[in-house]
Amino acid sequence: MKHLSRYAWILLLLVGLSFVYYAYDNVIVIPSLSPTDPDRGWAWLTTDPEVIDYIQYWFRIFGIWVFAVAVFIIIISVTGFRQGEKWAFFSLLYVPIHIIVHMFLWPWAIPVLMVILLLTVAGLMLPYRQFFPKD
Secondary structure: OHHHHHOOHHHHHHHHHHHHHHHHHHHHHOOOOOOOOOOOOOOOOOOOHHHHHHHHHHHHHHHHHHHHHHHHHHHHHHHHHOOOOHHHHHHHOHHHHHHHHHHHHOHHHHHHHHHHHHHHHHHHHOOHHHHOOOO
C-alpha cells in the first residue's frame, strides 16, 4: 500500500490533465464550430450572428476558468502533494467538492464526472497516512 500511496499524486495529475482537455474543448473546439454545419454547428440553436458570438464568448470564458482550475490541480499535485505537505492535501480537497457541485448542476455529465471524482478521491485517500500518520 505504501508503494501505491507514493504515486497517488499521478492520479491527481491525470485529473488536472483531463481538466486541461476540457478547457481546450471550451476555448478552441466548441467556439470554432461553423454556424452553418447542420450536424455540429449552431444552426439548431440560432442563426443570429450576435447570439452565436455571445455563446462562443461564454464558452471561451468558461474554458479559461476550467484551465485555471486545471493549473491549480497540476501545480499542487506535482509540488506540495507529492512531497506530503498538509496544505496541499487541504487545498486539493476543493476538487471533489467542485466536481460534486457540477454533478448537481449538470446531471447529464454524471458518468464522466463520476470517473473524475473517483480518481480524485483515490488520489487523495491513498496517501492519507502520509499526511496524517498515527501517533
